[in-house]
Amino acid sequence: MTPPEAPDAPAGTRRRGVFVCFEGGEGAGKSTQSRLLVDHLRAAGRTVVATFEPGDTPVGARLREILLSPETGDLAPRTEALIYAADKAEHVATVVEPALARGEVVVTDRYVDSTLAYQGAGRTLATDEVERVARWATGDLRPDVTVLLDLDPAAGMARFSGRDRIEGAGEAFHARVRDGFLALAAADPASYLVLDARAPVDKTHAAVLERVETLLAARTEAAR
Numbered sequence: 670m671t672p673p674e675a676p677d678a679p680a681g682t683r684r685r686g687v688f689v690c691f692e693g694g695e696g697a698g699k700s701t702q703s704r705l706l707v708d709h710l711r712a713a714g715r716t717v718v719a720t721f722e723p724g725d726t727p728v729g730a731r732l733r734e735i736l737l738s739p740e741t742g743d744l745a746p747r748t749e750a751l752i753y754a755a756d757k758a759e760h761v762a763t764v765v766e767p768a769l770a771r772g773e774v775v776v777t778d779r780y781v782d783s784t785l786a787y788q789g790a791g792r793t794l795a796t797d798e799v800e801r802v803a804r805w806a807t808g809d810l811r812p813d814v815t816v817l818l819d820l821d822p823a824a825g826m827a828r829f830s831g832r833d834r835i836e837g838a839g840e841a842f843h844a845r846v847r848d849g850f851l852a853l854a855a856a857d858p859a860s861y862l863v864l865d866a867r868a869p870v871d872k873t874h875a876a877v878l879e880r881v882e883t884l885l886a887a888r889t890e891a892a893r
């Protein structure tokens with residue numbers, strides 16, 4: 670598809686920092702792994718913004734409540750996609766872009782791939798249409814690397830007891846989501862690190878660290 674026009678400058682020329690994204694299904698370990706990565710990078714002296722979608726802005730927190738509360742009930746798939754896109758627009762404009770412009774590392778727990786997998790593959794909206802909206806919302810800002818933690822949805826769900834509005838969407842839905850994530854990674858393997866989320870936490874962390882440190886070293890070298 671043709672990417673939408675970025676709001677201010679061509680994509681890729683606006684930032685100096687490094688943008689790392691964790692993606693995957695429920696319970697895959699995204700929060701665990703992003704926290705371990707952030708702690709490691711901060712201990713090594715880097716300035717890191719740890720963030721997530723949906724909900725890591727004042728407006729986003731209100732959108733998150735609508736999106737995930739079982740009290741919301743059914744939402745039309747396009748409504749859901751547009752609310753997630755609004756959360757992303759606010760997140761990128763007020764959290765991610767400013768940090769990247771300051772040269773910081775941004776680690777986000779979920780980003781655009783989540784909407785392609787959940788609203789596109791999961792809700793069976795046309796993925797190119799969902800992508801067009803999400804890319805417009807984010808000014809086509811893309812992660813430097815996306816870590817995809819791949820896990821059978823049943824295994825992920827078994828790591829939790831409660832269910833929010835999307836977690837309760839059913840097995841077939843979550844199977845499509847998983848396939849959606851894997852298809853995104855397969856289409857652009859250089860931009861992804863796909864890991865088996867059944868592995869022990871430490872082993873996964875080591876693989877993430879290796880990839881991110883390689884990226885940071887390449888960025889430092891390029892800046893010389």
Ligand code: Z5A
Nearest residue numbers: 695696697698699700701722779783784787828835836870
């Ligand atoms: N969504 C969407 O539809 N469209 C979008 O554009 C975006 C999101 C951005 C956000 O939920 C929901 O919004 C999500 C997608 C949708 N769907 N749902 N539901 P959330 O933010 O509340 O939750 P989440 O992002 O799905 O994360 P999570 O379910 O909390 O899981 P996680 O962060 O991947 O896992 P964790 O919290 O690190 O670990 C879960 C448990 O497993 C915990 O007890 C850990 O100690 C344990 N764990 C972690 N790693 C391991 C390993 N390796 N082995 C064994 N146990 C482990």
